[in-house]
Amino acid sequence: MRRHLPSLNSLVAFEAVGRNGNLQRAARELLVTHSAVSHQLRCLGEQVETALFEKNGRKLELTPRGRRLLETVTTSLDQIESVLSEINRDIGDRSLKIATTPAIASAPILEYVAEFIEQNQLAEFSWVPIDQIDETVDLIISWRPVHVPGEKEVTHIHTNYFPVCSPG
16 A cells, blocks of 8 residues: 655655754755755645744744644654664674685685675675684684684584596
8 A cells, every 4th residue: 555645855854944943954954955945845735735834034933733743753753763773783793704714715615605795784704814713703614623712613514535637
């Protein structure tokens, strides 16, 4: 079902004007022109079919309905901002640090790592040499067993290697 709401831009402009009590200050805050804010307010007023502001000299004062709408819009924008902040913080905290040898880091494993990073939306990824393992390393990839103080779980995948030659 389609929502019958005014544009988000007009609600943001309304909230800025309502909070600032002035078109010029709201325009500066929103980084738009005075006329752009005025246009958004006009569009919003047409959609809600009621006056939201009264002019008092150069100052705009909210009508009772305008105050009611301002409270709701301000609360809603604050909630949206808070959730977006949480989402960005969660994504920003997602990182992966791998310790491995240069030979492994240059192998085709990079393709798998790139896919893993994309699928898991990692904000940060880094490789460190296997001899620089510390408590910040999330994963160790090595040809040989590596002991890490305080390790909780280690999975070893055993692989057989053999020479491949072509006839001379």
